[in-house]
Amino acid sequence: MKHRHAEILREYGPFPGTDAVHGVSFDGRNVWFASDAGLQSLDPDSGETARKLAVPADAGTAFDGKHLFQIAEAVIRRIDPETGDVLHTIPAPGNGEDSGLAWAEGSLWVGQHRGRRIHQVDPETGTVLRTIESDRFVTGVTWVDDELWHGTWEGEQSDVRRIDPETGEVFERIEMPEGYGVSGLESDGGDRLFCGGGPSGKIRAIRR
Numbered sequence: 001m002k003h004r005h006a007e008i009l010r011e012y013g014p015f016p017g018t019d020a021v022h023g024v025s026f027d028g029r030n031v032w033f034a035s036d037a038g039l040q041s042l043d044p045d046s047g048e049t050a051r052k053l054a055v056p057a058d059a060g061t062a063f064d065g066k067h068l069f070q071i072a073e074a075v076i077r078r079i080d081p082e083t084g085d086v087l088h089t090i091p092a093p094g095n096g097e098d099s100g101l102a103w104a105e106g107s108l109w110v111g112q113h114r115g116r117r118i119h120q121v122d123p124e125t126g127t128v129l130r131t132i133e134s135d136r137f138v139t140g141v142t143w144v145d146d147e148l149w150h151g152t153w154e155g156e157q158s159d160v161r162r163i164d165p166e167t168g169e170v171f172e173r174i175e176m177p178e179g180y181g182v183s184g185l186e187s188d189g190g191d192r193l194f195c196g197g198g199p200s201g202k203i204r205a206i207r208r
Contacts, residue, residue: 002172006160006180007207009192012047014201015040021196021203023061023071023101024140024184027081031194032068033184033203034061039070039079042203044188053084059092060101060140061184062108069108069123071098076108076126090126093119100141100150100185111138111150118150132168140185140196144208151182151195158182160193160206174206 013021015035023034030041030050034057041051056072063069067087068079074096078088092098093110100111100118107129108121118141120129136152136159143149148165152158158181162172176182176195184196187208195204 001170004174006174006176008177008180009205009207010044010047012042012044012203012205013197015042015049018201020183020199020201022057022059022183022198024186024194024196024203025061025063025068025101026186026188026194027063027068028189031186031203032061032063032081033196034058034070034072039068039084044192044194044205053079053081055079055084055086059098060111061186062101062103064103064123069101069103071101071110074098076101076110076121078123088124090121090123093121093126093128099139099183102141102143102186104143104148109141109143109148111141113137113139118148132163132165134163134168139181139183142185142187142193144187144189149185149187149193149208151185153181153183153198160185160195176206180204 059071094112139151183198
C-alpha cells in the first residue's frame with residue numbers, strides 16, 4: 001500500500017452563512033457543496049461562490065452530467081441544477097447514517113458513515129446492488145479514472161484512500177494533517193481532489 005501526506009493545493013472558505021461543509025461534487029466547471037444553507041456552487045479558480053439552491057443538504061452530493069443528487073433526511077434527491085427543482089427521490093441505504101455520494105457507471109455510490117461501508121445503489125429505485133466494507137468511518141466518495149476513492153474521519157484522524165471496488169482492499173492512503181477532517185470528497189477529473197472540511201466550513205483541494 002502506498003502512503004503519503006496530503007499536499008494541500010488551496011483552501012476555500014469559510015463561506016458566509018455556512019457553518020459546515022458536507023458533500024462536495026464537481027460539474028466540470030464548478031464545485032457544488034452541501035451546507036446548512038443548501039447547495040452552493042464555487043468557482044475553483046476564482047474562489048467565488050455563485051449560486052445557491054434551497055434544498056436540504058446535510059450529507060453527500062453527486063453530479064451525473066446533467067443532474068445533481070443530494071442526500072438529506074435519509075433520502076436522496078435528484079435535482080435540476082438550473083432551477084433547483086426536485087425531480088425524483090429514493091431512500092438512502094444508510095437510513096440517516098449516510099455520508100458520501102458519487103456517480104459512476106450508471107449507479108450512485110453511497111458512503112455509510114459509522115457502518116464503515118459503501119453501497120452501490122440503483123438511482124431509480126434505491127435498491128442496493130452491492131456493498132463494499134471498510135475498516136474506518138466512511139465520509140466522501142468519488143470515482144476518477146476507474147479508481148474508487150473515499151474519505152475517512154474517525155477521532156481526530158482523517159485520510160483519503162484509494163480502494164479496490166471489488167474487495168475494499170486499500171491501495172493508497174493520503175493522510176491529512178492533524179485537525180483537517182474530510183467530510184465530502186470529489187475529483188475534478190484530473191489531479192485535484194476537493195475535500196469538504198466539515199465544521200471548519202472550508203473546502204481543501206489536495207493533489208491526487
